[in-house]
Amino acid sequence: MSTKIPINIAGNLVADPELTYGESGVAHAKLRVAVNQRIQGSDGSWQDGEPVFHNVSAFRALAENASNSLKKGDPVMVSGELEFRAFEKDGEKREARRIVAETIGPDLRWGTASYHRSPRAAAGPEAGIAGLQAAPEEAHPAYSITTKGPVSVPPLGGPVRNEISL
Incomplete structure (x- = not known):
């Protein structure tokens, strides 16, 4: 059973994105994003709450662009669908959740970014980064x-x- 819920998060990358290519040549990037809630104490001071870690998956051009643009520690914003899956492993019922990203971008509250449009030519796994050439x-x-x-x-x-x- 699979349930999908729209979601937007803002947090920091815990590790560099992991880019892989499936058998069909579709790019898949795995990201891990930590989201900290800021809590104001009774004395008015702010403290970080417990972080919540989200697994994020991006596909195709979004996966390649995220992998080429982002690194560990970067503040990011992710918009997509929260997906819950139930499965069995070793005879035990388990659940997993991930965000399937529709968009990923830098969080500009904490810095600046420079935008560079990627060419529309598809770059397969054999092309790698070399497939990203000047338009x-x-x-x-x-x-x-x-x-x-x-x-x-x-x-x-x-x-x-x-x-x-x-």
Whole structure:
């Protein structure tokens, strides 16, 4: 049985993201995030509460980007679905929970970040980091809300058109 609940967390990475590739070539990053609650005492002073550790899984481009961008100790924000699973191991019933991430980003309350757009070319396990190359000078496909399909967007510096109509 599997239950999924929407969730947003802000915390710190406990370790560097672990990037692996499945048999089908899909990238999977495992992250461990510690979330500390701040508690105000009766005297007005603030203290850290007990940390709660969350296992986070990211897939495909999000997994590769998180692995290339984040490291142990970084403050992050994760949005996704909390997934509970029940399973049996050695004849004993057990439960596991993880967050399947939809988005991951740095928490900018504690510092600054520089954003670099990744090329849309897929980088498989054999390409590794070498698959992340500079974007070509030609137009990149994007998504149109009106046609619900790809559209051609000019590269940076080209004329801009808004394809969104409500």
